[in-house]
Amino acid sequence: MAASSMRTTVLSFGRSNGHCLGNYAFSLLGIRAPYSTALSTNNAKGFPDRASRMPRRARREPGEARTEKMADNQDWTAVYPAAAVFKPSAVPLPVRMGYPVKRGVPPQKNGNLELMKIPNFLHLTPAAIKKHCEALKPFCTEWPAGLDSDAACEKHFPIKVENKEFVSAGTSLRNPKARVVTLTVKLSSLNLDEHARKKMVKLVGDRYCKETDTLTIITDCCPVRQQNYDYTMYLLTVLYHESWKTEAWEAEKTREDMEEYHWEGSTSQKNVLDTLLRMRAASEGEEDPGAVREELLGQPTVQEYKDSVTRLKNEGETEEGMLQYREAVKKLLNI
């Protein structure tokens, strides 16, 4: 309160005298003006100490804008060699950006914050891109000419390894999804025999897709992507070699464990034999059961019936399958 009252008295004193006291009055009263007041002379900054020590630099007028001196055939890559803020004096385009005021147009480019905020691609004109690529060309390699189709790639390089990489700005460079590795391979491209293939399918379970015959292994248990890749290759190796092994307990495989339907030894075969035997017995007398069985099974009608039943069981019920079954049954029972 006291200081403010003193300040007002000083001000009135200055005005009444008709000339400014300058900083002397303030240094006398021990008041520091935080901003320029009526008493200060050419002290734009308002710091009394600095003005007495440093002479004030004369303000330079901005020169001619670079846009005036630009030629039509200049090299633009010299003006913007790298990513930089939009400089209205360096870009010769009459660009306007911003929300127009009432009955107006968007503001001009000079002093336009919107143009400065947005990332510009002035340093990546086609000419600049061509120059960059010319410099980068020696480090590129050609794709092998023999692998120009997906089928050729699949044939020679059956294993496919997928991973992701992330680029973003944030407090951390890491992204936990970057360490996931997915390995895809078709079982037909591996050296497996029938038993090994069936065992492999049983070992992997859900990871095998029957329609596309692909095995997919996804790992993210290790913290580093290289480790995850090594682990997938290790899993593939172990699965491969284990599936070639035949354990003692595999001999106990029952009909329920089988992947496909086999007609030999099934109830369908038994039923067919029974039916045919009864048909035979109605017309003829007793014969050797073993020979009769072989003879009955060898008939073409029985073979057709076997094919149709196997097809229905393995592929599911389709129009063609049902028709084939119908025909086979009709022939078998002489309808």
Added chain:
Amino acid sequence: MATPIVMVGRNVGAFANTVLRTSSVLLNVDVCGIKGRHVIFSQECRLQRPAAFHTACVLRTAPAITVTDEPDMLYQRIEVQVKGHDKTVLDSYEFFATVAAKELGIDIGKVYEPPKNIERLTLLKSVHIFKKHRVQYEMRTHYRCIELSRITGSTAQVYLEYIQRNLPEGVAMEITKAAIERVPEHIQNPMWDGIPNKDKASQ
């Protein structure tokens, strides 16, 4: 195929050197985070300013391109997805990426724009009470996808690094790489060529 396919890799240790010389934006960028072998270049470039880049691609010293015998990686498909808040910035970036790919001789598969995602929030306008007066914000994320097909490891490294260094501020990128490999030697034949049970007993 009768002819064996041999891949030759290129040591791209000098790549960063060239890129740093060709675009001076990297003068103040700390390249330590990207790869170990690029660390030394962050000090070199501060000493040698790329003053004459625009006149011709004349480098101060000849780039040391070393060709190694290490087989090159093969990528069947590389998908680059960029996302940002401004669609026009992504448009410009897509133009840049496609022109760069064409210049480097990379096959571009598909370039498409997945639909944008808008996340909306409804918050209370006032600090205290006034439950009926709310304010709503939304965050729009636009996407752009560029698929490249059949590209070698060296080319991929060069192209992706070039793309990533020129990624504008406020734009994020996600890259999905699908590499193809041969079946390794240890999987080509089962190791129990003899009697499996005997091998198991010996182990």
